[in-house]
Amino acid sequence: MKDDDSRRDEPQATPSEQQSPEDRWTQGAEVPSGQDSQPSGHPDDDPETLRERQRLAQLEMMDHWIGGVLAEQRRSRRWKLFFRLLMLSLLAAAIGIGVYQFYAPATTAPTSQAHLARIDVSGVIAEDAPANAERIIEGLRNAWDADSAKAVVLHINSPGGSPVQSQRIYAEIMRLRESGDKPIVAVIEDIGASGAYYIAAAADDVVASPVSLVGSIGVIYSGFGLQDAIDRVGVERRVLTAGDNKAFLDPFQPFDDEDEAFWQGVLNSTHQQFIDDVKAGRGDRLSDDESLFSGLVWSGEQAKALGLVDQLGTIDDVARDYAADADWRNYTPSLDPFDRLTRRFTQTAIQLMGVDTSPSPLRFQAP
Structure with a gap:
């Protein structure tokens, strides 16, 4: 009797404590061996019912197993995705550093060591381009x-x-040139034409390769006359102005002789300013050739004979002439590399579409 009473006094295991060990695949109770073949049911169940219960138990066990496998696969995919994203981030960072090092000019801090100071004037000269007056003047x-x-x-x-x-750049070079005795040299690589030669003319000496393109001292304006095209399309253009000639360069309106004469006068005046500044910069070194200011472009060798260039050579020759043992220091202000990359894509797209984004219709630019 005491044994029976003691057994009754012992705490009975709860249903959760009686469960089988957890299966690591299904995240549920482990099914003991042989349990799937002994389905639970009422003793009076017929064989068909027992088989159905057995089938359902097997399906439930299979469902638990498949669920565990899928959960494991999801965890594995998450880790793979994490490591892939990590690798892509590291690769993007490496590319970003490479782009920065590639596009950022090698601007160096001032040094007490003797050197040659270099400022790059590359590409189209424009307010929204890398070769703009603010940037070049700062470097100068x-x-x-x-x-x-x-x-x-x-x-x-x-x-x-x-x-x-x-x-603006020409004027700053002339101001510096007249305020001291440090030489300013312009070295023309592949091309130094029109506005680029305008800048070079202010230097003490101009150096170019025999096959460089030099000159193009002129002014250009280009546009289209689309008034007939808009009539054929059947589109009515509505332009309101205050001033009879405010829209005289509108490509959808006729360009008569009076408008042409006026605009040619503007080009001639601008051209004469160009000529006067080149003469002020080059002085007696210019020849008396009548075609000198006609807008033609010459090779470096021809330009030397015309007095547009002082000597034929390269930037390496300049280094030997002025300081054989001196290093180069690039004083061109740095550009944001990503901004510069964006500019290049934008400029390429604009050039392909033939769109002129200059705020001025006049250009000191080689045709």
């Missing part, structure tokens, strides 16, 4: 103020561009 001033700079070298490779931007 920094190079001029560096006491250890033996010479300031403008490394030019440009077809020209904005008259205003070119004239």
Whole structure:
């Protein structure tokens, strides 16, 4: 009796404590061996009912197993995705660093060691381009103020561009040239034409390769006359102005002789300013050839005979002439590499579409 009473007094196991060990695949109770073949049911159940119960038990067990396998696969995929994203992030960071190092100019801090100061004038000269007056002038001033700079070298490779931007750079070079004895040298690579030559003309010396393109001292305006096209399409253009000639360059309106004569006068006046500045910069070195200011482009060798170039050579020859043992220091202000990359894509797209984004219709640019 005491044994029976003691057994009754012992705490009975709860249903959760009586469950089988957990299966690591199904995340549920482990089914003991042989249990699937002994389905639970009422003793009076017929064989068909027992078989149905057995089938359902097997399906339930299979469902638990498949669910566990799928959960394991999901966890595995998550880790794979995490590591892939991590690798892509590291790769993107490496590419970003590479792009920055590739596109950022090698601008260096001032140094006390003797050197040649270089400023790059590359591409179209425009307010919204890397070769703009603010950037070039900043580099010029920094190079001029560096006491250890033996010479300031403008490394030019440009077809020209904005008259205003070119004239601003020219004026700053002339101001520096007249305020001290440090030489300013313009070195023309593939091309130094129109607005780019405008800048070069202010330097003390102009150096070009025998096959460089030099000159194009002229002004250009180009546009389209689309008034007949809009009539054929059947579109009515509505333009309101205050001033009889406000829209005289509208490509959808006729361009009569009076408008042409007026606009040609503007081009002639701008061209004469270009000529006067080149003469002021080059002085007696210019020849008396009548075609000198006709807008023609010459090779470096021809340009030397015309007085547009002082000597034939390269930037390496300049280094040997002015400071054989001096290093180069690039004073061109750095650009944001991503901004520069964006600019290149944008400019390429604009060039392919033939769109002119210049705020001025006049251009000091080679045709």
